[in-house]
Amino acid sequence: MAKITDNFATACIHIAILYVYVMSVAVTARVLPVHPYLSGKEKPITSIFDTSNYGILQLGNGLANTPQMGWNSWNYFACDINEEVIKETADALISTGLAKLGYNYVNIDDCWSELVRDSEGQLVPDDRIFPSGLKALADYVHSKGLKLGIYSDAGTLTCQYHPGSLGHEYDDAARFASWGIDYLKYDNCFNLSIKPEERFPPMRDALNATGRTIFYSICEWGVNDPALWAGKIGNSWRTTNDIRDNWESITTIADINDKWADYAGPGGWNDPDMLEVGNGGMTYQEYRTHFSIWALMKAPLLIGCDVRNMTAETFELISNEEVIAVNQDQLGVQGRKVYAYGTDGCYQVWAGPLSGSRLTVALWNRCSKSATITVKWAALGLESSTNVSVRDLWKHEFVSLGSASSFSAQVDAHACEMYVFTPLTVTSSSS
Numbered sequence: 024m025a026k027i028t029d030n031f032a033t034a035c036i037h038i039a040i041l042y043v044y045v046m047s048v049a050v051t052a053r054v055l056p057v058h059p060y061l062s063g064k065e066k067p068i069t070s071i072f073d074t075s076n077y078g079i080l081q082l083g084n085g086l087a088n089t090p091q092m093g094w095n096s097w098n099y100f101a102c103d104i105n106e107e108v109i110k111e112t113a114d115a116l117i118s119t120g121l122a123k124l125g126y127n128y129v130n131i132d133d134c135w136s137e138l139v140r141d142s143e144g145q146l147v148p149d150d151r152i153f154p155s156g157l158k159a160l161a162d163y164v165h166s167k168g169l170k171l172g173i174y175s176d177a178g179t180l181t182c183q184y185h186p187g188s189l190g191h192e193y194d195d196a197a198r199f200a201s202w203g204i205d206y207l208k209y210d211n212c213f214n215l216s217i218k219p220e221e222r223f224p225p226m227r228d229a230l231n232a233t234g235r236t237i238f239y240s241i242c243e244w245g246v247n248d249p250a251l252w253a254g255k256i257g258n259s260w261r262t263t264n265d266i267r268d269n270w271e272s273i274t275t276i277a278d279i280n281d282k283w284a285d286y287a288g289p290g291g292w293n294d295p296d297m298l299e300v301g302n303g304g305m306t307y308q309e310y311r312t313h314f315s316i317w318a319l320m321k322a323p324l325l326i327g328c329d330v331r332n333m334t335a336e337t338f339e340l341i342s343n344e345e346v347i348a349v350n351q352d353q354l355g356v357q358g359r360k361v362y363a364y365g366t367d368g369c370y371q372v373w374a375g376p377l378s379g380s381r382l383t384v385a386l387w388n389r390c391s392k393s394a395t396i397t398v399k400w401a402a403l404g405l406e407s408s409t410n411v412s413v414r415d416l417w418k419h420e421f422v423s424l425g426s427a428s429s430f431s432a433q434v435d436a437h438a439c440e441m442y443v444f445t446p447l448t449v450t451s452s453s454s
């Protein structure tokens with residue numbers, strides 16, 4: 024009896040040791056090393072280095088090391104799409120140079136298919152608008168060095184009443200793969216009130232079973248807090264309702280998406296929805312804010328305007344290489360709101376760590392008048408004595424070569440100034 028107990032106890036200890044080992048491996052694999060400038064006494068109000076839920080390549084399809092970039096038809100065209108629009112958009116991404124900057128997915132949204140499946144139960148492209156078929160379209164897009172995306176729904180119908188893929192996951196994924204599709208946006212309409220945690224994994228498995236590498240974009244609108252479970256299912260997950268082309272929408276969405284910052288990471292990103300830049304509902308400053316904050320939040324950068332016919336201002340915003348570099352930074356940590364003050368907290372500091380011990384910082388004025396906004400180093404987790412060079416990503420110049428303790432700038436109403444801070448001195452935590 025004693026012997027059995029001993030063995031039992033030994034086994035328990037072994038299991039406990041194994042458990043601790045497995046857990047520590049699991050945990051250390053997911054947590055970034057402590058930031059060198061976070062060792063001092065000053066703590067940020069919200070730790071921008073909190074990566075406790077940071078996922079790394081959880082889905083295992085090798086995609087989304089950085090947030091996806093490209094274009095999607097919905098925000099500008101809605102259902103008014105056809106193969107000419109898609110081909111001309113691919114052409115325009117190349118001729119404008121946007122493709123070279125990373126915008127390489129050309130994504131068709133809802134309304135591409137016939138309203139009913141064929142006699143064999145298969146999805147078919149609407150041949151009035153895609154007469155050449157999607158295989159030919161994919162070949163065309165691929166010939167330009169770009170990738171083609173498509174849309175379906177984890178329900179009985181799509182939001183525009185085309186057939187959904189619920190219960191048809193394997194057939195539909197196989198079709199998409201046979202056409203050469205590279206990306207699937209998967210929506211949430213007509214969901215029969217079945218939990219999304221049950222409806223979204225079958226398409227992951229079906230896409231995987233095709234053997235073709237296909238980006239899986241979950242569009243569940245944030246209904247069941249997908250950040251908590253979607254990392255192992257998709258490459259990105261919508262955190263909010265649909266974006267609208269106005270200021271109220273982007274501020275609301277940014278705040279909701281911000282809540283889930285520590286769940287994003289390489290392989291799986293929070294998705295606050297596609298860009299509205301260039302669609303006419305906001306001012307230049309508001310669009311610049313929208314693009315800056317989306318980049319900082321490691322949001323997918325999916326252009327939503329008509330790239331065949333952009334204004335110079337729209338092009339200037341979405342082609343800012345320094346802002347895009349923040350979004351595509353290899354560290355892959357979502358920036359977040361770290362400090363807010365003033366009436367209703369309308370003077371805001373958003374920030375996030377970048378590779379090379381750098382930080383990105385945005386000073387965002389949500390008030391209706393121009394104001395000076397100040398970021399104190401304490402809000403960034405920096406020692407106040409740390410000297411920092413400050414590069415302005417919209418002016419494309421260094422605005423300070425050695426700021427310490429704080430930095431201030433004049434920010435117009437609804438504008439957002441965006442910077443990269445590079446600490447120049449390492450202060451010893453023991454001093």
Ligand SMILES: *[C@@H]1O[C@H](CO)[C@@H](O)[C@H](O)[C@H]1NC(C)=O
Nearest residue numbers: 082083084231234235236237
């Ligand atoms: C399918 O999933 C496995 C396990 O995550 C992964 O190793 C493989 O690369 C995936 N295949 C495709 C085509 O996504």
Ligand SMILES: *[C@@H]1O[C@H](CO)[C@@H](O)[C@H](O)[C@H]1NC(C)=O
Nearest residue numbers: 212213214216217218219246
């Ligand atoms: C199903 O869709 C409706 C809207 O059509 C939405 O309100 C609801 O939250 C969704 N339910 C689930 C479980 O996703």
Ligand SMILES: *[C@@H]1O[C@H](CO)[C@@H](O)[C@H](O)[C@H]1NC(C)=O
Nearest residue numbers: 301303329331332333334335
């Ligand atoms: C191009 O955009 C302008 C507005 O910027 C608009 O007035 C015009 O109709 C557009 N042209 C086409 C062909 O869509």
Ligand SMILES: *[C@@H]1O[C@H](CO)[C@@H](O)[C@H](O)[C@H]1NC(C)=O
Nearest residue numbers: 408409410424425427448450
């Ligand atoms: C920061 O820069 C200032 C001026 O360039 C310099 O005088 C100061 O010694 C620097 N501080 C540290 C801690 O290196």
